[in-house]
Amino acid sequence: MSVIDELTGELARLPGIGRKTALRLTFHLLKAPAEEAQRLSRAITAVRERVRACERCGNLTEQSPCAICTNTRREHGLVCVVEEASDIMAIERTGEYRGMYHVLGGRLSPLDGIGPAELNVRPLLERLKEGEVREVVLATNPSVEGEATALYLHKLIAPAGVRVTRIARGLPVGGDLEYADGVTIAEALNGRREL
């Protein structure tokens, strides 16, 4: 197998990249300046060598504990529970949240063999025992599995006596009633608030 086929094959393993796109990317990397290809190759190696999970929250970071956990200007009494570290990045991008995080590393999904034991739950409970946390925001995805995971965590956390909240479901901003699905509209109606 030629190195061109090899690179195309490796690129085609990436999610959302088909055979044709992989071939286009291979030719791009062959024609691009040598440093550009080199930088990409090195960045892939570096990310695997230097990034790991924060020992405290599970965020992906180059130093553990991560910059969020060690930031004394953030609210340490507020913990947002997410499925994946990538969700942290999405929330941070809003600039609206100033609390801590906890990464589950997935969601309950019996069909995929993912039960409570596969999720990073125990460290969260340990953290609540420390007594500093006063609210846990459950920010798992608004999918069937994400909801089930939130319900499960709610039951588990309730005895600790902290406030447990769930992110709101409703119409996405810029969305359109006409095109929204029924379940979302129902949630938007149920979650209506006083103006």
Added chain:
Amino acid sequence: MSVIDELTGELARLPGIGRKTALRLTFHLLKAPAEEAQRLSRAITAVRERVRACERCGNLTEQSPCAICTNTRREHGLVCVVEEASDIMAIERTGEYRGMYHVLGGRLSPLDGIGPAELNVRPLLERLKEGEVREVVLATNPSVEGEATALYLHKLIAPAGVRVTRIARGLPVGGDLEYADGVTIAEALNGRREL
């Protein structure tokens, strides 16, 4: 800048890959088995180290002259002129062509500052002087620049006394008259053939 941002930035430089896709790919590479990320990183380096242009036809290859140029079972009297090496792969995939190739390395495009001097034309003329070639198929793209390039090459090659042909334009197989553009339909009519 963190290594995550670095990798995302490098991925976002690839054609057709936006910021969001780049981030998704970065997280995929962080979660994938370490060997998968390593293989991709190495394949990028290997392709740049080992692939170069064939000294004879300009095809991308690991050994020069390339496997097509050195294949004695192919027709050496027939040369297909293409814009890029990636076009060779597209033609080879059909399994219908048994001749040689010549890569121009682009097409005439005055607006981008690409004139005849920027294209790999002289080696083609040298090759014709050797006397073995009896037909040149101009397979530049059926775009405005590709047509102009084909016309230019035709004038240049004609004095050498070899047959010069142009790939056919017409309706793509599986296409639909109703949705085809007028220029393509006109070409299909002009290029009609006896049944």
